[in-house]
Amino acid sequence: MEKIPPPHMPETLPLPSARFAVIDAAQLAPEHWDDLPSRRMVPDAYRDRAELFPILVDLDELDETQRVAVLDRDANCAAQSGKTYLMALLDARGTPASVLTHLTRRMLVRRPDGQEDILRIYDPLVFRHLRWLLSVEQIDSLLGPIGTWHWREPDGTWHSHSRDADQPSIRPLRLTPAQWPSLLRMADLQRAIRTLADDDAPCAWRIETAQQLDQLLADTESIEGLNESEDRALHALQALRFGRTIHQHSALLHRLGMARNGETTYSSACADLDAIRLQKFADELQQSH
Structure with a gap:
């Protein structure tokens, strides 16, 4: 189309x-x-x-x-x-x-x-x-x-x-059947965009950013443990800012495991992570490849 x-x-x-x-x-x-x-x-x-x-x-x-x-x-x-x-x-x-x-x-x-x-x-x-x-x-x-x-x-x-x-x-x-998943993700998309806007409004309100986040939110649908809208939005934003591979880092794999086991939510498990630490994780992953 x-x-x-x-x-x-x-x-x-x-x-x-x-x-x-x-x-x-x-x-x-x-x-x-x-x-x-x-x-x-x-x-x-x-x-x-x-x-x-x-x-x-x-x-x-x-x-x-x-x-x-x-x-x-x-x-x-x-x-x-x-x-x-x-x-x-x-x-x-x-x-x-x-x-x-x-x-x-x-x-x-x-x-x-x-x-x-x-x-x-x-x-x-x-x-x-x-x-x-x-x-x-x-x-x-x-x-x-x-x-x-x-x-x-x-x-x-x-x-x-x-x-x-x-x-x-x-x-x-x-x-169309292909459009409905994006429509049903709209609430999660709005949450992610509002969160991003607090740090980078020009980026948050670009159409291209919305399209990227929609695809990243689609990825979260197959990940066990991301039960809340806040969790899915955070996971997508981490991938947007630090790359899709960021979730291969052991620190994030551990936090996702905690959410999957019902110990806490993914957002709560990541509450101690700021942009500096996440960038460090991304750099470590890049150096290991």
């Missing part, structure tokens, strides 16, 4: 340039959004848990005071709590009802085991990964009537992805 190319340089995006806004009502108190005309982005099967989903706001329905309030709330949430207010801005034609229907249909996917699940396309940290995981045709199906999807990167800058097709795609979004 043809893959989506990496994003170009970020651009500053003024709010009035978008028709719709997706607001994180699930994580914010109602006073931040309940005065806005909105529609809950929730598939019918999840109506009893509607509070866990974001809202869609048609910005054309807001007056100037409300638009300014949305901008102020977005800035205040980021500054005061670090929470996301605007999850996405969408340039789309059609009625709010038609855009909402399209989005909620695309959110509902069927896993390989036949169970229905939610694809969090509205989450900017998920959407940025879907761009390299899905094909051009799949992304067009995801966008449908949305001409351009805008999302904020973790560094605060806005990025945009425009639909490749001239006309909205009416094809259903069908995920």
Whole structure:
């Protein structure tokens, strides 16, 4: 399949340039959004848990005071709590009802085991990964009537992805068996990226880094003892920073054995290891070959 190319340089995006806004009502108190005309982005099967989903706001329905309030709330949430207010801005034609229907249909996917699940396309940290995981045709199906999807990167800058097709795609979004493992690893991938960002944010937020970590996380699935997300993320990060062979060192083999035997978790067993010691292990392995 043809893959989506990496994003170009970020651009500053003024709010009035978008028709719709997706607001994180699930994580914010109602006073931040309940005065806005909105529609809950929730598939019918999840109506009893509607509070866990974001809202869609048609910005054309807001007056100037409300638009300014949305901008102020977005800035205040980021500054005061670090929470996301605007999850996405969408340039789309059609009625709010038609855009909402399209989005909620695309959110509902069927896993390989036949169970229905939610694809969090509205989450900017998920959407940025879907761009390299899905094909051009799949992304067009995801966008449908949305001409351009805008999302904020973790560094605060806005990025945009425009639909490749001239006309909205009416094809259903069908995920391939090869794509599902990466989707199911998404939570582990996000954990690993957030951890890496504490030490090296520019590296953490590169698309190439996400792709590498996804493959390294795939390796952990066959390793006994890596039972927790934190353990798998740590193992992948060690391999990313110090090479895949780092886990051949006796010190790490011993710690993995402790986790495998149920004595402790892998993360706890590695708590005494810093970057200097791990680099020393990597150097020792290189010298021995």
